[in-house]
Amino acid sequence: MKSKIQSLIVNSFVFLLGFLSLLAPFVVPQARDASFSSTSFPVMVSLIIILCVLIILFEAQATVLNTKLIAFLGILIALNAGLRFLETAIPGPAGFSPVFFLIIMTGYFFGGRLGFLMGAMTMLVSGLITGGVGPWLPGQMITAGWVGQSAGLLKPLLKRWRIPGKPSEVIILAFFSAFWGMLYGAIMNLWFWPFLGAAPGQTWFQGATLAENIGRYATYYLATSVVWDVTRSIGNILIVTFLTRPVLRIFTRFNQRFSFHVNPKGGQQ
Amino acid sequence: MTNALTWASWLLASLAILLSTRNPLLLSLILILLLTLGTRMTEPGSRKRWLGQNLSFIGTMIFLSSLINFIFTHSGNSELFTLPQSWFLIGGPFTLESLVYGTINGLVISSLYLTFAILNKALSVEQLTRLIPTAFYPLTLITTISLTFFPSIQERTAQIKEAQMIRGNPMKKLSDWLPILIPLMVTSLENAVQLSESMTARGFQTHTEDQKSPKGLVLLILSTFLVFSGWILSLFSYPSWTSWSLYLIAFLGIALLFIALSRKVKIVHLHKDRWTTADIAAALLFLLISLLMVSLIISQKTAFLTYDPYPTLKFPSLPLTALLLGLVPGAPLLFNLSHDRH
Numbered sequence: 387m388k389s390k391i392q393s394l395i396v397n398s399f400v401f402l403l404g405f406l407s408l409l410a411p412f413v414v415p416q417a418r419d420a421s422f423s424s425t426s427f428p429v430m431v432s433l434i435i436i437l438c439v440l441i442i443l444f445e446a447q448a449t450v451l452n453t454k455l456i457a458f459l460g461i462l463i464a465l466n467a468g469l470r471f472l473e474t475a476i477p478g479p480a481g482f483s484p485v486f487f488l489i490i491m492t493g494y495f496f497g498g499r500l501g502f503l504m505g506a507m508t509m510l511v512s513g514l515i516t517g518g519v520g521p522w523l524p525g526q527m528i529t530a531g532w533v534g535q536s537a538g539l540l541k542p543l544l545k546r547w548r549i550p551g552k553p554s555e556v557i558i559l560a561f562f563s564a565f566w567g568m569l570y571g572a573i574m575n576l577w578f579w580p581f582l583g584a585a586p587g588q589t590w591f592q593g594a595t596l597a598e599n600i601g602r603y604a605t606y607y608l609a610t611s612v613v614w615d616v617t618r619s620i621g622n623i624l625i626v627t628f629l630t631r632p633v634l635r636i637f638t639r640f641n642q643r644f645s646f647h648v649n650p651k652g653g654q655q
Numbered sequence: 656m657t658n659a660l661t662w663a664s665w666l667l668a669s670l671a672i673l674l675s676t677r678n679p680l681l682l683s684l685i686l687i688l689l690l691t692l693g694t695r696m697t698e699p700g701s702r703k704r705w706l707g708q709n710l711s712f713i714g715t716m717i718f719l720s721s722l723i724n725f726i727f728t729h730s731g732n733s734e735l736f737t738l739p740q741s742w743f744l745i746g747g748p749f750t751l752e753s754l755v756y757g758t759i760n761g762l763v764i765s766s767l768y769l770t771f772a773i774l775n776k777a778l779s780v781e782q783l784t785r786l787i788p789t790a791f792y793p794l795t796l797i798t799t800i801s802l803t804f805f806p807s808i809q810e811r812t813a814q815i816k817e818a819q820m821i822r823g824n825p826m827k828k829l830s831d832w833l834p835i836l837i838p839l840m841v842t843s844l845e846n847a848v849q850l851s852e853s854m855t856a857r858g859f860q861t862h863t864e865d866q867k868s869p870k871g872l873v874l875l876i877l878s879t880f881l882v883f884s885g886w887i888l889s890l891f892s893y894p895s896w897t898s899w900s901l902y903l904i905a906f907l908g909i910a911l912l913f914i915a916l917s918r919k920v921k922i923v924h925l926h927k928d929r930w931t932t933a934d935i936a937a938a939l940l941f942l943l944i945s946l947l948m949v950s951l952i953i954s955q956k957t958a959f960l961t962y963d964p965y966p967t968l969k970f971p972s973l974p975l976t977a978l979l980l981g982l983v984p985g986a987p988l989l990f991n992l993s994h995d996r997h
Contacts, residue, residue: 392869392872396872396876399876403879403880403883406883407883407886410890414887414890426674426889428674429670429674430882430886433882434879434882434883434886437875437878437879437882437909438879440791440875441872441875441876441879443791443794444790444791444871444872444875445872447791447793447794448871448872451793453851453854453855453859454851454855456793456796456797456800456851456854457800457847457848457850457851457854458844458847458851459797460796460797460798460799460800460801460804460847460850461800461801461804461843461844461846461847461850462843462844462847463797463801464800464801464802464803464804464805464808464843465808465839465840465843467801467805468805468808468809468812503797507794507797507798507801510798511798511801511802511805514780514783514784514798514802515780515802515805517772517775517776518775519771519774519775519783520767520768520771520772521767521771601743602727605727606723606727609723610719610723624829625829628829628830628833629833629836632833632837633836633837633840636837636840636841636844640844640847640848643844643848644848644851
């Protein structure tokens with residue numbers, strides 16, 4: 387119980403700080419000064435996000451990680467990083483990525499903390515393998531972590547409505563994955579957007595209202611990312627629809643296999 | 656120059672310079688140096704391909720960045736044409752200044768991308784993994800397990816795919832991949848069970864009592880909050896020393912936490928990065944330049960690096976100090992790189 391309360395406080399703090407940093411140009415007028423935002427905004431937001439990711443990882447490694455979960459996550463992340471390579475083999479247009487499926491499944495079946503670890507570590511490992519380590523990596527890690535973490539919130543809700551096992555479970559998960567297919571792109575763009583700022587003192591968003599800024603961001607998003615993100619959402623729906631049932635069955639089977647417990651002091655448990 | 660920490664200090668110095676300048680001449684110089692460095696670090700047979708791929712990425716980035724700024728920003732005196740103001744978001748004068756500003760943004764983004772692409776080239780996956788702080792050793796272990804099992808999972812995927820194709824699976828639709836993913840997951844998770852049993856049998860312990868204590872977590876959270884507060888204070892134009900003091904306290908807090916935790920962990924290194932004379936010299940040089948850049952930023956003396964095309968476009972100048980700083984990202988060209996043996 388104590389661990390759960392600690393986790394709730396830590397994750398709420400991180401979510402608040404991470405989101406506030408990303409949304410600063412919308413809510414803090416001073417952050418809209420392009421002369422400031424174009425240089426220091428990406429650096430500071432990346433730094434704060436790196437620290438946020440470290441907080442969650444630190445909390446998780448001290449509370450939930452044991453030998454079983456280390457081995458389980460290590461292998462599952464390798465599998466998921468491999469799916470990133472399958473992007474080229476599986477027939478699908480640009481933007482289509484099977485990488486979110488296992489993140490959502492892990493979060494949904496094993497809970498938010500493991501979901502976050504699965505999302506964040508998948509991005510880190512696949513970044514190392516594909517040579518994709520860069521300033522975008524902390525943003526990818528925290529956003530993919532949030533995908534898995536939020537999937538963990540679905541399970542208790544669906545249980546309350548007695549949905550698990552019914553066809554509607556797959557439908558809800560498919561919609562959930564489609565929603566994140568769009569939101570992932572929108573959040574990742576937030577890190578990048580102020581980089582494209584304009585003239586100091588006359589910037590295109592310094593003097594604008596919140597609604598105008600949202601409008602400008604929406605236009606930028608529609609112009610640069612929407613096609614990509616829609617394709618990813620459709621891909622997520624298809625993968626979740628086809629693969630959810632068999633993968634959940636595998637997780638149920640291995641959840642029992644991983645239930646062994648060792649008492650270091652010896653004796654029967 | 657092969658040591659991971661030397662390359663990390665090169666990254667720090669290059670980023671500090673790159674993010675402090677908007678001078679298109681300086682940025683072009685840095686971009687050319689980075690392209691030269693990247694080409695030298697690529698195997699001779701693949702150099703043309705590497706250069707071609709990166710030039711096309713840089714071209715696309717500069718084009719998109721210029722276009723977006725040109726369409727959405729209506730500042731500057733050199734008006735090219737005007738669209739009616741009533742046109743939502745894009746209405747207004749289209750200026751040469753906004754086009755140039757967009758191009759400068761494209762140059763910054765391309766240079767940033769190339770800097771990290773070179774770091775990925777310079778360091779092996781093992782070297783990058785070793786840069787993860789020891790305090791996070793369970794996560795380093797997860798990363799190492801993933802990287803170790805990745806090739807065998809790839810190999811198994813190819814084997815299962817081949818077996819499926821022999822059985823007549825056309826591998827054209829998404830559902831055709833189900834007979835690959837399911838056996839792949841089952842066999843991989845069997846590996847995970849065996850691995851966890853072996854680790855448990857050998858007495859592997861993930862966390863010490865110190866790591867379970869919330870003190871470290873609280874310190875990390877406080878340090879993060881200090882960084883966030885410093886940033887917010889700088890947004891509201893408070894004296895820069897207040898923000899920098901908060902950043903320094905936060906940095907010291909995190910450093911102390913990592914040092915204290917890493918001392919509790921005993922890790923055996925089978926292979927250690929060698930420190931050659933060139934590595935030590937280069938690391939010292941890059942660290943000195945990083946410190947110089949930080950002091951210039953704190954004292955707000957970076958005017959010689961800046962360039963602003965607004966309100967009226969003018970040709971940028973390139974002072975000698977700026978030119979010398981621009982040569983820093985290309986400094987590894989002076990050293991013997993491990994990649995030269997290719």
